[in-house]
Amino acid sequence: MSTSSLPGLLPELEIVRKDFPILERTFEGVPLVYLDSANTSQKPQIVIDTMVDHLERHNANIARAMHHLGAESTEAFEGGRDAVARFIGAPDRDEVIFTKNASEALNLVANTLMWARGDLQIGEGDEVVITELEHHSNIVPWQLLTERTGATLRWFGLTDDGQLDVSNIDELITERTKVVSLAWVSNMLGTILPIAEITKRAHAVGDHGRGAVVVVDASQAAPQLPIDLAAMPADERPDFLAFTGHKTVGPTGIGVLWGRRALLEQLPPFLGGGEMIATVRMEKSTYAGIPHKFEAGTPPIVEAVGLGAALDYLSHIGLDAIHAHEQAITGYALDGLATVPGLTVLGPLDATQRGGAIAFELDGVHPHDIAQVLDSQGIAVRAGHHCAKPAHARFGVQASTRMSSYLYTTPGEIDALIEGLEYTRRYFKLA
Amino acid sequence: MSTASLDSLYQDIILDHAKRKLNSGLREPYEAEVHHVNPTCGDEITLRVHLDGDVVKDISYENLGCSISSASVSVMTELLVGKTLEEVEPIHAAFLEMMRGKGQVEPDEDVLEDAVAFAGAAKLTARIKCALLGWMAFQDASAQAQSDTQKETDK
Ligand SMILES: Cc1ncc(COP(=O)(O)O)c(C=O)c1O
Numbered sequence: 059m060s061t062s063s064l065p066g067l068l069p070e071l072e073i074v075r076k077d078f079p080i081l082e083r084t085f086e087g088v089p090l091v092y093l094d095s096a097n098t099s100q101k102p103q104i105v106i107d108t109m110v111d112h113l114e115r116h117n118a119n120i121a122r123a124m125h126h127l128g129a130e131s132t133e134a135f136e137g138g139r140d141a142v143a144r145f146i147g148a149p150d151r152d153e154v155i156f157t158k159n160a161s162e163a164l165n166l167v168a169n170t171l172m173w174a175r176g177d178l179q180i181g182e183g184d185e186v187v188i189t190e191l192e193h194h195s196n197i198v199p200w201q202l203l204t205e206r207t208g209a210t211l212r213w214f215g216l217t218d219d220g221q222l223d224v225s226n227i228d229e230l231i232t233e234r235t236k237v238v239s240l241a242w243v244s245n246m247l248g249t250i251l252p253i254a255e256i257t258k259r260a261h262a263v264g265d266h267g268r269g270a271v272v273v274v275d276a277s278q279a280a281p282q283l284p285i286d287l288a289a290m291p292a293d294e295r296p297d298f299l300a301f302t303g304h305k306t307v308g309p310t311g312i313g314v315l316w317g318r319r320a321l322l323e324q325l326p327p328f329l330g331g332g333e334m335i336a337t338v339r340m341e342k343s344t345y346a347g348i349p350h351k352f353e354a355g356t357p358p359i360v361e362a363v364g365l366g367a368a369l370d371y372l373s374h375i376g377l378d379a380i381h382a383h384e385q386a387i388t389g390y391a392l393d394g395l396a397t398v399p400g401l402t403v404l405g406p407l408d409a410t411q412r413g414g415a416i417a418f419e420l421d422g423v424h425p426h427d428i429a430q431v432l433d434s435q436g437i438a439v440r441a442g443h444h445c446a447k448p449a450h451a452r453f454g455v456q457a458s459t460r461m462s463s464y465l466y467t468t469p470g471e472i473d474a475l476i477e478g479l480e481y482t483r484r485y486f487k488l489a
Numbered sequence: 490m491s492t493a494s495l496d497s498l499y500q501d502i503i504l505d506h507a508k509r510k511l512n513s514g515l516r517e518p519y520e521a522e523v524h525h526v527n528p529t530c531g532d533e534i535t536l537r538v539h540l541d542g543d544v545v546k547d548i549s550y551e552n553l554g555c556s557i558s559s560a561s562v563s564v565m566t567e568l569l570v571g572k573t574l575e576e577v578e579p580i581h582a583a584f585l586e587m588m589r590g591k592g593q594v595e596p597d598e599d600v601l602e603d604a605v606a607f608a609g610a611a612k613l614t615a616r617i618k619c620a621l622l623g624w625m626a627f628q629d630a631s632a633q634a635q636s637d638t639q640k641e642t643d644k
Contacts, residue, residue: 431495443530457553
């Protein structure tokens with residue numbers, strides 16, 4: 059297929075690529091083909107410049123400095139929060155909490171729920187529901203919570219074609235369900251989960267008429283799907299949404315937890331320290347309002363500023379356009395991968411039903427060896443279990459190779475991958 | 490990584506051992522069995538050691554892993570089976586030294602024989618653990634086998 063005939067590609071792809079200086083790297087003359095964006099995305103110049111500018115001209119601690127720089131830094135940091143709120147359509151910008159990454163955001167929810175009393179309290183007889191395709195970051199915190207409270211952990215299984223098996227939803231989500239936590243898009247199978255349907259169901263159960271608390275791990279969704287929380291019907295809107303800055307062209311060291319105000323106010327604090335208090339006496343303290351109640355200590359200031367620039371950059375290009383680009387590239391990649399003998403894609407095969415991460419197996423070559431040979435051709439992919447061991451186990455696979463594209467990926471890079479895989483087969487004498 | 494260093498990583502000896510997997514399969518008798526995993530990539534090995542006095546009579550294993558980790562355990566069994574624990578010790582130590590030497594350690598072919606082929610993997614941070622998986626499992630299993638044998642003689 060001629061690449062210019064590929065509908066859906068970003069019209070200004072070459073210009074977009076110029077925004078990402080790292081894409082010009084070569085290794086001993088071989089140009090980089092970066093297909094590991096589901097692991098971490100590359101950063102546009104605007105993010106790098108914004109962070110450098112903040113450090114060069116505006117650096118100070120926030121909220122507690124009574125000087126020019128302190129005011130500028132606070133404004134830039136809170137500007138980052140506003141950008142996040144715009145990006146996800148948060149009903150209220152104070153519902154946006156900065157964390158270290160998605161893992162910390164998910165642990166924040168699991169821990170504070172574990173400490174909660176009253177109608178949020180979780181104990182024996184209660185159930186927490188997750189799915190078999192979760193990243194370890196959305197499994198382990200819930201295992202810890204259920205082990206420590208005596209509650210029971212249950213999960214949705216997967217169908218053979220990599221979709222969430224919702225056939226037993228009425229049996230899984232019941233009066234006993236206190237929490238449902240699930241990914242929006244799988245980082246391994248690419249599957250897009252029916253979060254609206256599940257949220258609606260979870261909100262309808264329970265004796266308080268308020269239903270179970272729904273947590274959505276949007277780590278792989280935020281980079282590629284438009285999100286508008288305020289526009290969702292209230293019963294389909296999750297109660298919490300987490301994502302990580304470094305996959306949305308932002309820096310590492312910063313993640314986001316959005317939570318419904320009433321719940322955030324009801325939950326106890328996570329970490330104690332500076333900034334999260336109203337007043338401290340030796341006997342007892344009172345806490346700040348949200349979001350500060352959940353942000354103890356000096357936050358990742360320049361990272362929040364950088365994340366704001368990153369999300370504004372993505373919005374400027376447009377999430378609908380980015381999503382269309384991802385679908386076009388994913389479809390092109392699925393077609394290409396299907397031509398490689400002995401290659402099996404794990405997960406849905408329809409590009410319109412999945413995200414831009416494609417994990418596959420190649421008969422006779424271990425994923426590590428594939429990644430190594432591809433690396434010699436400048437092609438960066440991920441090999442291993444991608445922090446989704448249960449999902450691999452479900453398909454009887456110990457490890458896989460994963461290619462993942464993003465808004466800067468070209469059809470030419472997919473061609474390079476397919477050629478690289480042919481080369482890999484020849485290298486290991488399979489062809 | 491260039492194509493030339495790719496070839497120095499995947500030497501024929503390594504590709505050959507990765508295919509043949511000498512001494513693979515789990516066998517009786519054995520004094521100790523261990524299960525080791527590489528948490529970053531999920532590679533796994535179950536390995537058994539059978540000692541006869543102080544002679545390593547058998548090393549049997551089942552593994553799931555890349556060609557580097559498969560070849561490494563295969564070469565290891567070929568090198569170590571039949572030797573006394575005293576003879577095994579310096580070979581094991583030399584392999585660890587080479588793998589942890591960031592490619593700076595000049596391996597002694599007289600001691601390591603075919604295992605010198607892993608010098609290429611020692612230069613790649615991401616592959617060192619692959620090459621070491623089987624060797625660490627053996628170290629663990631043989632220590633357990635010896636302490637069990639010790640307990641038997643203490644009785
Ligand atoms: C679906 C999913 N959830 C959670 C995470 C964890 O993100 P982080 O490591 O930044 O906390 C990732 C990324 O690795 C992911 O893909």
